[in-house]
Amino acid sequence: MNYETIKLARQGHIAVLSFNRPEAMNALSTQMARELLAALEELEQDDDVFAAVLTAEGDRAFCVGADLKERKNMSKEEMKKQRALFVRAFSAVAMFPKPLVAAVNGFALGGGCEFALGCDFIVASENASFGLPEVGLAIIPGGGGTQLLPRIIGRNKAKELIFTGRRISAAEAYRLGLVNYVVPPAELMPKTMEIMAEIVKNGPIALRQAKRAINLGVELDLNTAFALEAECYNVCLATEDRDEGLRAFNEKRKPVYKNR
Secondary structure, three states: OOOOOEEEEEEOOEEEEEEOOHHHOOOEOHHHHHHHHHHHHHHHHOOOOOEEEEEEOOOOEEEOOEOHHHHOOOOHHHHHHHHHHHHHHHHHHHOOOOOEEEEEOOEEEOHHHHHHHHOOEEEEEOOOEEEOOHHHHOOOOOOOHHHHHHHHHOHHHHHHHHHHOOEEEHHHHHHOOOOOEEEOHHHHHHHHHHHHHHHHOOOHHHHHHHHHHHHHHOOOOHHHHHHHHHHHHHHHHOOHHHHHHHHHHHHOOOOOOOOO
16 A cells, blocks of 8 residues: 555564654644554554554654644534544554554654554654643543553653643653663664564564563453463464474574464
8 A cells, every 4th residue: 555644664574654744743634544544454464574663754753643733624523533533543553463662753742642652662862752732732632641651650650741741851751661762863763673673583473472461461460460471372382483483492593483
């Protein structure tokens, strides 16, 4: 599929998915939400893609949230339909079954911050900034921010940031545990791809099952979580990739995984 507001590239087993509206600071439009959904579905179905990066074109912004210029002339009914589409897009990022890492440069505000929060972890450039300013527009974060941020940095600090709408720097985001790495802007993609290379050398089915076990298990009681982990482990046990991993270990060579 050809995309206009999204760029999609593949480097081996790594996909790089980029917001591509730099002239609008990568604000989320109706078209971009639709294309993001289509691109994520394409990557989910592509067995050659083991993991993906979510990033953005341009130096100013990762994404500044909803395109309020587009929304300005919408009727209430049109806004409700767009809102439903946006919820699907945020959910598709958060529920993407393969490892998905955000590489953030510039502003990640509102929905842009929520897209980053929905990824498995964040690599940020030194000029990145994060914020959920929705209360200043008399609404609340609606792309998962009220649920994801407390789970990542703790309830009370999340309340402070959401209630004030305050922006924080990449350095503060790192101190809070919101991002995993902060690097100079020129090193953002090289560092991210270095991490991705470490990820995709591993079994793709195992990566998906590990993500599933972590994401679902973290909210369960420990006994139920152990049962979930055992279920996810057993999925891996029955795969050809698991057999290849054992063979490669015993033959002292790198495994060649085929996602089956």
